[in-house]
Amino acid sequence: MPTVKKSPDNGDSTQANLSFLASIVRSSDDAVEALDLDGKVLVWNRGCEELYGYTQADMAGKSVVAVFPENRADELKSIISKIKDGEHVAAYVSQRIRKDGVKIDVAISASPILDDAGKIIAVSIISRPFAGQERVEQYASSLARSVIEAGLDPMITISPEGKVTDVNEATVHITGVPREKLIGSDFVRYFTEPEEALRGNQQVFKEGFIREYPLIVRHVSGALTDVLYNASVYKDDKGNVFGAIAAVRDVTASKQALFYARSVIEAGLDPMITISPEGKVTDVNEATVHITGVTREKLIGSDFISYFTDPEEALQGNQQVFKEGFIREYPLIVRHVSGALTDVLYNASVYKDDKGKVFGAIAAVRDVTAQKKVEEKLHETSAYAQSLVEASLDPLFVISPEGRITGVNHATEGVTGVTREWLVDTDFSRYFTEPHKARDGYRKVLKEGEVRDYPLAIHHASGKINDVLLNASVYKDAVGAVRGIFAAARDVTQTKQASRYARSLIEASPDPLVTISPEGKITDVNEATVRVTGVPREKLIGTDFLDYFSEPQKARETYTQVFKLGFVKDYPLTIRSTTGQLTDVLYNASVYKDDKGSVLGVFAAARDNTRAKQFAEQLETTNRDLESFSYSVSHDLRAPLRAIDGFSKILTDEYGKLLDDGGRKIIGTIRDSATHMGKLIDDLLAFSRLGRQQIKKASLNMKDLAAAVFDELKLANPSRDITLKLGPIADAFADTALMRQVWVNLLSNAIKFTGRQKAAKIEVSSKEENGFIIYTVKDNGVGFDMKYVGKLFEVFQRLHSAEEFQGTGVGLSILHRIVTKHGGKVWAEAKVGEGASFSFSLPSGKLNK
Amino acid sequence: MTAHEQTEILLVEDNPEDAELAMRALAKSNLSNKVFWVKDGEGALDFVFGTGAYAGQGPSTGLHLILLDLKMPKVGGIEVLRKLKGDERTKTLPVVVLTSSEESRDVEECYSLGVNSYIVKPIEVEKFIFAIAKAGLYWMVVNKPR
Numbered sequence: 003m004p005t006v007k008k009s010p011d012n013g014d015s016t017q018a019n020l021s022f023l024a025s026i027v028r029s030s031d032d033a034v035e036a037l038d039l040d041g042k043v044l045v046w047n048r049g050c051e052e053l054y055g056y057t058q059a060d061m062a063g064k065s066v067v068a069v070f071p072e073n074r075a076d077e078l079k080s081i082i083s084k085i086k087d088g089e090h091v092a093a094y095v096s097q098r099i100r101k102d103g104v105k106i107d108v109a110i111s112a113s114p115i116l117d118d119a120g121k122i123i124a125v126s127i128i129s130r131p132f133a134g135q136e137r138v139e140q141y142a143s144s145l146a147r148s149v150i151e152a153g154l155d156p157m158i159t160i161s162p163e164g165k166v167t168d169v170n171e172a173t174v175h176i177t178g179v180p181r182e183k184l185i186g187s188d189f190v191r192y193f194t195e196p197e198e199a200l201r202g203n204q205q206v207f208k209e210g211f212i213r214e215y216p217l218i219v220r221h222v223s224g225a226l227t228d229v230l231y232n233a234s235v236y237k238d239d240k241g242n243v244f245g246a247i248a249a250v251r252d253v254t255a256s257k258q259a260l261f262y263a264r265s266v267i268e269a270g271l272d273p274m275i276t277i278s279p280e281g282k283v284t285d286v287n288e289a290t291v292h293i294t295g296v297t298r299e300k301l302i303g304s305d306f307i308s309y310f311t312d313p314e315e316a317l318q319g320n321q322q323v324f325k326e327g328f329i330r331e332y333p334l335i336v337r338h339v340s341g342a343l344t345d346v347l348y349n350a351s352v353y354k355d356d357k358g359k360v361f362g363a364i365a366a367v368r369d370v371t372a373q374k375k376v377e378e379k380l381h382e383t384s385a386y387a388q389s390l391v392e393a394s395l396d397p398l399f400v401i402s403p404e405g406r407i408t409g410v411n412h413a414t415e416g417v418t419g420v421t422r423e424w425l426v427d428t429d430f431s432r433y434f435t436e437p438h439k440a441r442d443g444y445r446k447v448l449k450e451g452e453v454r455d456y457p458l459a460i461h462h463a464s465g466k467i468n469d470v471l472l473n474a475s476v477y478k479d480a481v482g483a484v485r486g487i488f489a490a491a492r493d494v495t496q497t498k499q500a501s502r503y504a505r506s507l508i509e510a511s512p513d514p515l516v517t518i519s520p521e522g523k524i525t526d527v528n529e530a531t532v533r534v535t536g537v538p539r540e541k542l543i544g545t546d547f548l549d550y551f552s553e554p555q556k557a558r559e560t561y562t563q564v565f566k567l568g569f570v571k572d573y574p575l576t577i578r579s580t581t582g583q584l585t586d587v588l589y590n591a592s593v594y595k596d597d598k599g600s601v602l603g604v605f606a607a608a609r610d611n612t613r614a615k616q617f618a619e620q621l622e623t624t625n626r627d628l629e630s631f632s633y634s635v636s637h638d639l640r641a642p643l644r645a646i647d648g649f650s651k652i653l654t655d656e657y658g659k660l661l662d663d664g665g666r667k668i669i670g671t672i673r674d675s676a677t678h679m680g681k682l683i684d685d686l687l688a689f690s691r692l693g694r695q696q697i698k699k700a701s702l703n704m705k706d707l708a709a710a711v712f713d714e715l716k717l718a719n720p721s722r723d724i725t726l727k728l729g730p731i732a733d734a735f736a737d738t739a740l741m742r743q744v745w746v747n748l749l750s751n752a753i754k755f756t757g758r759q760k761a762a763k764i765e766v767s768s769k770e771e772n773g774f775i776i777y778t779v780k781d782n783g784v785g786f787d788m789k790y791v792g793k794l795f796e797v798f799q800r801l802h803s804a805e806e807f808q809g810t811g812v813g814l815s816i817l818h819r820i821v822t823k824h825g826g827k828v829w830a831e832a833k834v835g836e837g838a839s840f841s842f843s844l845p846s847g848k849l850n851k
Numbered sequence: 852m853t854a855h856e857q858t859e860i861l862l863v864e865d866n867p868e869d870a871e872l873a874m875r876a877l878a879k880s881n882l883s884n885k886v887f888w889v890k891d892g893e894g895a896l897d898f899v900f901g902t903g904a905y906a907g908q909g910p911s912t913g914l915h916l917i918l919l920d921l922k923m924p925k926v927g928g929i930e931v932l933r934k935l936k937g938d939e940r941t942k943t944l945p946v947v948v949l950t951s952s953e954e955s956r957d958v959e960e961c962y963s964l965g966v967n968s969y970i971v972k973p974i975e976v977e978k979f980i981f982a983i984a985k986a987g988l989y990w991m992v993v994n995k996p997r
Contacts, residue, residue, distance in 0.1 A: 640972075644979060
């Protein structure tokens with residue numbers, strides 16, 4: 003088939019090429035003509051001159067329709083049309099008119115002529131004469147014979163009556179019927195659908211030909227062959243139909259192949275095309291549409307090379323395919339209609355029918371743009387990557403598909419104790435304590451693509467063993483072939499130790515520890531839990547944790563709470579062991595989650611509260627005992643006191659006459675002592691009671707309380723001139739009874755120590771400072787020496803003698819204790835002879851509420 | 852008339868000194884000749900109901916006042932009070948508790964048992980004497996007995 007070669011000088015190549023073509027053609031014996039697409043003669047060789055009688059001069063530039071009989075005018079159009087579509091017109095018999103008017107029979111075949119861009123610019127037609135009926139017959143029969151015999155395809159000649167007149171070997175083969183039987187039989191009977199075959203044949207005789215008519219041939223054995231029936235009539239020069247010559251193309255294999263090709267093609271991510279031997283695209287997949295930007299319909303039938311930036315390269319490649327049967331990784335560039343370019347690697351191979359005839363080529367182009375970029379990038383960053391790899395603390399391995407180490411980093415040298423040079427190209431599994439396990443892991447990676455946290459142990463040359471978790475994945479090349487395995491071995495020796503340590507801590511803990519699943523079942527326990535429940539470990543695990551508490555309902559509440567709030571703190575419960583023993587505990591629990599935040603379970607610790615409970619109970623008992631003790635002590639102590647005092651008085655009253663002043667004074671001393679002791683007892687009792695007392699705070703009007711206490715005290719001292727000045731006094735948030743006592747204390751002291759003043763003046767006021775209220779009682783009494791202020795609030799400490807002022811020395815201690823219990827402070831200031839001021843602070847009620 | 856029949860005031864007090872002081876106090880109100888002293892709760896109940904040591908003498912019919920200490924050995928004051936106020940024969944008899952106990956629970960209990968008066972023995976002897984003398988005077992003279 004004439005094609006146009008690239009002209010080395012890039013001149014007006016079309017012209018040059020045509021003249022080249024012309025010279026070839028000129029010398030040929032066959033009638034070869036070249037027409038432009040309008041049918042005008044471009045080339046008219048000697049063979050044409052002889053066949054048609056027209057000289058070149060006659061025909062050049064003129065329409066070739068001149069040689070077509072009137073009834074065949076459309077034939078030219080039809081030929082040109084087919085050629086324009088890129089098709090070839092296979093040999094068929096037709097008629098022409100010579101210059102002298104004689105009609106001749108000719109056998110015609112036509113092909114397209116392409117320019118160097120691949121564009122169809124002309125038609126070439128080769129014609130061969132038929133001469134006369136006899137000769138036609140002869141010719142036909144000899145033509146038929148040779149064509150028929152040579153054909154790989156089953157071929158038959160059929161009479162107008164539909165009988166087989168001749169067959170070839172291939173027909174015998176496809177039908178399984180011997181030649182003698184075939185000849186003379188009805189041709190339709192060898193088809194599964196005789197009707198269809200008949201219709202086809204009728205079409206042949208009606209229209210002169212039939213193309214690619216699908217039928218199924220049945221072999222005598224029953225085997226079926228899908229075929230495409232092609233036939234055309236051959237006639238004598240009067241136009242009488244001699245018969246039809248038919249060729250049946252086996253399409254079973256090719257059908258299957260096509261089918262297969264289709265599915266492979268469509269599924270492919272890579273653009274794939276099938277190319278006819280003539281270089282036309284016969285089929286495409288979606289990826290091809292995508293990479294070219296051309297629709298499927300336009301693609302099919304077009305020249306495949308037209309989508310490459312370098313069609314010549316593409317063509318050469320394709321030629322190689324058809325020549326050698328395949329081509330691999332042939333670099334080309336695909337041009338998208340938008341202009342975008344894609345670097346590709348062209349891979350193709352021919353596909354043949356089962357007789358080995360080349361059907362076409364199937365090609366795939368692999369986009370390497372991305373890969374190219376990656377390679378470039380890799381090149382750039384490989385140094386960086388290399389240093390990252392080296393810097394990694396985890397031992398890294400690169401392992402070939404055969405299991406040999408191809409790459410390591412510094413850490414690998416460290417963990418194995420073997421240098422890089424010795425490591426490379428050795429079997430990777432031999433560095434593990436369990437090589438077969440390492441190999442299993444390796445196989446797993448190859449099979450599943452990756453392996454995570456695969457536990458292994460690497461042994462160091464020195465004998466030391468490191469527990470590791472192997473994480474590995476395959477790495478592939480650009481076409482998806484596995485190149486090897488990349489593995490990192492994370493040292494978990496520390497982690498393992500840490501977790502062993504953690505486990506031993508858990509076991510050693512005296513507190514019972516449990517982990518509970520979200521369903522409330524025990525998942526793990528420690529030794530202490532086994533002990534407190536009396537149930538062995540295996541039996542505990544999987545059971546309901548509520549079973550081990552004396553009040554399961556209460557225990558259930560903790561469970562609800564821990565899931566609601568995330569934790570439970572110091573919840574008192576009682577564990578009941580299998581023997582019935584009860585243990586009071588404080589239950590502490592919290593949820594634990596995985597790193598996605600979903601709750602895995604509850605971790606609980608039960609702190610034995612028995613001791614604490616016991617202590618608390620003991621304390622209460624002690625307090626009660628102390629209370630009744632103090633009570634009875636004071637009662638028992640008072641009675642004799644009363645006796646001392648009482649009988650002393652009787653002595654004075656009834657026997658006083660017998661005593662002199664000295665005697666009476668002695669009795670007075672006895673009585674005073676008794677009274678004093680009584681007071682001491684009272685004060686001590688009050689002081690000790692304070693220690694045990696719970697203070698009950700309430701909002702308290704201090705002004706009214708102070709005033710009331712003062713009034714009472716004043717009543718007890720009717721002869722004295724005492725004035726009370728009440729400034730602003732803030733309310734307190736304190737225990738009423740105790741505050742009363744405070745006022746009694748302070749005011750009676752003030753009254754006492756102003757005893758020597760003619761007019762006693764007492765001032766009470768309060769102020770707020772830094773969240774506290776400070777109350778002050780100021781008097782104009784005797785004061786005290788500030789040197790001794792530190793002793794002021796100690797029990798029994800007095801800064802004045804009994805002669806000066808009565809007192810037990812306990813009063814201020816009681817005051818101090820009360821105020822301290824409220825969270826406040828007491829202090830005093832004085833100047834000897836100028837009075838004293840006592841202050842106490844209480845936390846401001848606003849903050850405390 | 853026997854002492855038993857004559858007694859108008861029963862003094863129940865385990866402490867002899869306190870008892871003597873009490874007697875002196877009552878003497879101030881000219882009541883001392885009507886007083887009988889028992890040393891403990893058991894003695895008090897026996898005297899009142901004519902049992903035990905006082906069996907054969909019949910229940911004391913002339914009693915107008917019982918001065919009752921609480922803290923006593925064997926049968927304590929509260930127990931005596933309960934028995935007295937629980938018995939039809941004696942429940943209307945005025946009982947004045949005379950005790951050094953200020954404990955609110957004792958006060959509560961005595962009142963809930965129906966005590967007629969609760970006096971805390973003053974520490975100072977004058978006040979002690981004063982209280983008892985006054986109490987005796989009130990219950991025996993001012994108050995109208997049944």
